Amino acid sequence: MSELRQDPTTYDWVIIAKERAKRPHEFMKHEPTASSLLSYSKECPFCPGNEDRTPGATAVYGPPEKWEIRVVPNKYSALTPGGDTQREEWKLFRKIQGYGMHEVVIETPLHNVCIPFMDDSHVEKLIAVYRDRYNELKKDPNIKVIIIFKNHGRAAGTSLEHPHTQIVASPIVPPFIRRRYEIATQHFDNTGHCLYCDILYNEFEAGERIIMDNKFFVALHPFASHYPFETWIMPKVHSSSFGKITDIEITDLARLLKEILLKQHVSLDNPDYNLIIHTSPVDDEHKTYYLWHIQIIPRLTLAAGFELGSGIYINTAVPEETAAFMREFRLKEQSTA
Amino acid sequence: MSELRQDPTTYDWVIIAKERAKRPHEFMKHEPTASSLLSYSKECPFCPGNEDRTPGATAVYGPPEKWEIRVVPNKYSALTPGGDTQREEWKLFRKIQGYGMHEVVIETPLHNVCIPFMDDSHVEKLIAVYRDRYNELKKDPNIKVIIIFKNHGRAAGTSLEHPHTQIVASPIVPPFIRRRYEIATQHFDNTGHCLYCDILYNEFEAGERIIMDNKFFVALHPFASHYPFETWIMPKVHSSSFGKITDIEITDLARLLKEILLKQHVSLDNPDYNLIIHTSPVDDEHKTYYLWHIQIIPRLTLAAGFELGSGIYINTAVPEETAAFMREFRLKEQSTA
Numbered sequence: 001m002s003e004l005r006q007d008p009t010t011y012d013w014v015i016i017a018k019e020r021a022k023r024p025h026e027f028m029k030h031e032p033t034a035s036s037l038l039s040y041s042k043e044c045p046f047c048p049g050n051e052d053r054t055p056g057a058t059a060v061y062g063p064p065e066k067w068e069i070r071v072v073p074n075k076y077s078a079l080t081p082g083g084d085t086q087r088e089e090w091k092l093f094r095k096i097q098g099y100g101m102h103e104v105v106i107e108t109p110l111h112n113v114c115i116p117f118m119d120d121s122h123v124e125k126l127i128a129v130y131r132d133r134y135n136e137l138k139k140d141p142n143i144k145v146i147i148i149f150k151n152h153g154r155a156a157g158t159s160l161e162h163p164h165t166q167i168v169a170s171p172i173v174p175p176f177i178r179r180r181y182e183i184a185t186q187h188f189d190n191t192g193h194c195l196y197c198d199i200l201y202n203e204f205e206a207g208e209r210i211i212m213d214n215k216f217f218v219a220l221h222p223f224a225s226h227y228p229f230e231t232w233i234m235p236k237v238h239s240s241s242f243g244k245i246t247d248i249e250i251t252d253l254a255r256l257l258k259e260i261l262l263k264q265h266v267s268l269d270n271p272d273y274n275l276i277i278h279t280s281p282v283d284d285e286h287k288t289y290y291l292w293h294i295q296i297i298p299r300l301t302l303a304a305g306f307e308l309g310s311g312i313y314i315n316t317a318v319p320e321e322t323a324a325f326m327r328e329f330r331l332k333e334q335s336t337a
Numbered sequence: 338m339s340e341l342r343q344d345p346t347t348y349d350w351v352i353i354a355k356e357r358a359k360r361p362h363e364f365m366k367h368e369p370t371a372s373s374l375l376s377y378s379k380e381c382p383f384c385p386g387n388e389d390r391t392p393g394a395t396a397v398y399g400p401p402e403k404w405e406i407r408v409v410p411n412k413y414s415a416l417t418p419g420g421d422t423q424r425e426e427w428k429l430f431r432k433i434q435g436y437g438m439h440e441v442v443i444e445t446p447l448h449n450v451c452i453p454f455m456d457d458s459h460v461e462k463l464i465a466v467y468r469d470r471y472n473e474l475k476k477d478p479n480i481k482v483i484i485i486f487k488n489h490g491r492a493a494g495t496s497l498e499h500p501h502t503q504i505v506a507s508p509i510v511p512p513f514i515r516r517r518y519e520i521a522t523q524h525f526d527n528t529g530h531c532l533y534c535d536i537l538y539n540e541f542e543a544g545e546r547i548i549m550d551n552k553f554f555v556a557l558h559p560f561a562s563h564y565p566f567e568t569w570i571m572p573k574v575h576s577s578s579f580g581k582i583t584d585i586e587i588t589d590l591a592r593l594l595k596e597i598l599l600k601q602h603v604s605l606d607n608p609d610y611n612l613i614i615h616t617s618p619v620d621d622e623h624k625t626y627y628l629w630h631i632q633i634i635p636r637l638t639l640a641a642g643f644e645l646g647s648g649i650y651i652n653t654a655v656p657e658e659t660a661a662f663m664r665e666f667r668l669k670e671q672s673t674a
Contacts, residue, residue: 001417001419001435002415002434005432008430015416091543093345093543094343096341097340157639158641174350175347202427202428223430274646276642297645305613308611310505311512311513312513
């Protein structure tokens with residue numbers, strides 16, 4: 001019999017299809033991807049030498065003649081600066097201008113080196129760039145929420161192979177984010193604790209969904225995981241805003257993120273995935289109710305009519321099993337070459 | 338500049354990417370699908386002669402020796418009868434047994450005849466079967482919500498070609514549905530009107546997003562359409578529950594649904610799509626706050642990290658343009674053959 005589990009952070013329900021569940025190794029791609037990408041592609045707008053094919057850089061890191069990380073406005077920005085954020089209403093229809101910022105972080109000059117294969121120090125720099133951009137973008141008083149995310153592979157919604165991250169600064173707090181924040185606030189009002197920190201204590205006590213941890217971070221598959229191999233990386237030291245991450249925490253996060261993504265890359269054969277940094281709305285980040293965290297969603301299954309019509313997700317993997325699989329998965333030296 | 342529009346039924350925001358928007362015809366598939374399916378497939382578990390490859394039928398319509406529509410339990414049910422709906426809690430983790438029903442409506446004995454190509458009378462019978470099953474399933478007092486949906490094509494989450502619809506009877510009201518219902522209730526408390534009926538009045542006044550209507554139903558592309566070519570079919574006569582649809586209304590719905598799906602099939606070259614019947618929770622269907630309606634979501638784009646991390650959807654089509662395209666699209670006789 002399947003099981004309905006409630007996500008304590010959203011109150012959403014997930015059907016864990018225990019009998020139908022595939023075993024972890026069954027999620028590996030049937031046709032392994034050839035690692036055929038070269039380190040440079042003449043056609044790629046993000047490769048060095050093609051800098052004129054993106055809008056002018058907002059920030060460049062590393063020596064100017066040989067940049068290491070480059071931040072540019074998205075050429076096809078969903079939101080753009082200018083205009084205002086006044087609501088316009090006609091009857092029941094409300095809208096505002098598409099005010100905001102939409103940036104692309106070109107993670108490396110190398111076309112074929114994604115996070116698991118970068119040097120530790122480069123991943124640290126990359127996370128520090130995320131932090132820098134977050135703190136820069138939030139200076140605009142119209143900006144209410146900043147979403148940092150990665151789309152890796154076609155099934156995750158990108159057609160550009162070159163490793164990149166996107167940052168959207170939004171003038172509204174969407175209900176999706178407001179709701180998570182309100183549930184955390186209610187938990188704080190009831191208990192005096194951060195909901196996510198309490199979940200983390202519970203997860204350590206249960207043990208079975210933890211994959212690995214280091215001094216400042218933990219990786220786990222959540223209890224009411226919506227997707228097979230959905231992974232959360234959570235700080236052990238309470239902090240509501242990603243923008244406040246310290247350099248010493250970044251060192252730990254870089255190592256954990258690299259290892260989690262490497263395990264995922266090798267064990268599931270480079271699955272397409274989305275990575276999202278969840279953090280509190282800008283106006284609330286001085287409060288202690290929320291815990292920023294990273295969510296990684298491998299795109300191994302599709303949301304169908306049931307999910308789109310009910311918001312209930314059917315997960316055909318059991319998070320305790322996928323977490324054990326990842327925890328026990330050993331990386332061989334040759335796999336990482 | 339893009340535009341942020343708020344969905345008045347969920348308060349979700351959608352970015353209508355006006356400048357990036359593709360023109361309606363650009364959503365047509367690049368490689369037209371060959372209509373190569375035969376009317377019978379030996380391997381198909383839903384084709385006549387293979388009835389032993391599904392669980393025993395729950396209901397059979399038409400003469401027993403030559404069924405017209407067949408309802409069976411889903412062989413891979415997400416929820417199953419038996420057990421109970423007691424919450425079990427350990428710390429912050431709450432779950433219940435996967436109690437419920439999950440049925441498949443095999444829409445026709447013919448492997449290759451989907452709704453737009455069925456006789457009007459067959460589509461009427463099919464909708465009447467949905468109604469029958471809805472009213473049968475709701476008799477179980479543990480059932481709180483019934484979701485009727487279709488997955489058409491691989492990108493919509495199905496691998497079975499034979500035309501079929503699914504019905505899930507759920508023991509919980511998920512927040513996704515509760516939230517829609519509460520927003521409608523709040524509107525009723527404020528105004529004394531049904532939110533959806535008010536939206537319909539507004540849409541008729543605006544005119545630009547209506548595709549077609551008949552005596553009892555309207556088809557339109559909603560103001561804050563989340564997906565390119567997202568279509569709603571709404572009753573003109575207020576009714577909170579799909580289970581109460583009358584025979585005379587079914588006649589009109591069948592014609593409208595057929596024509597909308599045929600226009601979609603021909604103009605976009607048989608896109609994969611999901612169809613969902615939204616209706617009020619079972620315990621609330623005697624109240625007048627909600628309007629049941631059908632949502633059709635062509636799967637032309639993918640939700641990526643931004644959508645999954647913010648709940649804000651980027652729609653690369655302008656609903657006024659896609660509605661005009663569909664309104665003006667003329668079906669030629671040969672296209673429907």
